[in-house]
Amino acid sequence: MLKCGEFNDLSKRKVGMELKTNAALIIIDQQKGILHPKLGRRNNPHAEQRMLELLGHWRRIGRPVIHVQHLSRSADSVFWPQQSGVEFQERFQPLTGEQVIQKQVPDAFCATGLEARLREAGIDQLIIVGVATHNSVESTARTAGNLGFETWVAQDACFTFDKADFFGNARSADDVHAMSLGNLQGEYATVVGTAEILAAG
DSSP: OOOTTSOOGGGGSOOOOOOOTTOEEEEEOOBGGGGOGGGOOBSOTTHHHHHHHHHHHHHHHTOOEEEEEEOOSOTTSTTOTTSGGGSBOGGGOOOTTOEEEEESSSOTTTTSOHHHHHHHTTOOEEEEEEEOIIIIIHHHHHHHHHTTOEEEEEEEEEEOBOEEOTTSOEEOHHHHHHHHHHHHBTTTBEEEOHHHHHHTO
């Protein structure tokens, strides 16, 4: 088994675009708080629809779905547990039998038992969607790749927000999204579109 941090040759190989029967769909942080206007301008206005298309497909076929819920340690966060923003959006409510992973940092693998659950179920292929591209999505996908999982990130089923870079230059949500996906592609994950995933099985 690869240890976290080890180079993963699998992430360098071209994914054959074939979904395994137990490929897991991981939906990250689709909670009410992510819709709060204080988070600023976002990209990918149709990202939720793409997520729902994948979720519906997974449910029809009976593949595993994992919902990730962020429980922030910061009282000013949109995901602070003491308010409604921490709750799942109605359209992303987990169904009976679907797993829920609760995290306190961006990486869904950190101190959550996610890796152990996936190993126990014999799952080694992950499809990651959700928010925010440059934060929880990228963090989770990096760890997934480092741990040896075959990881796909659906670029049109994720979104992020405008953000200043280290030097204080304003970057659009589109730029932040594109750079984050560029960080992942070929190193930790394969970046694909929703249509490609649906066509793969």
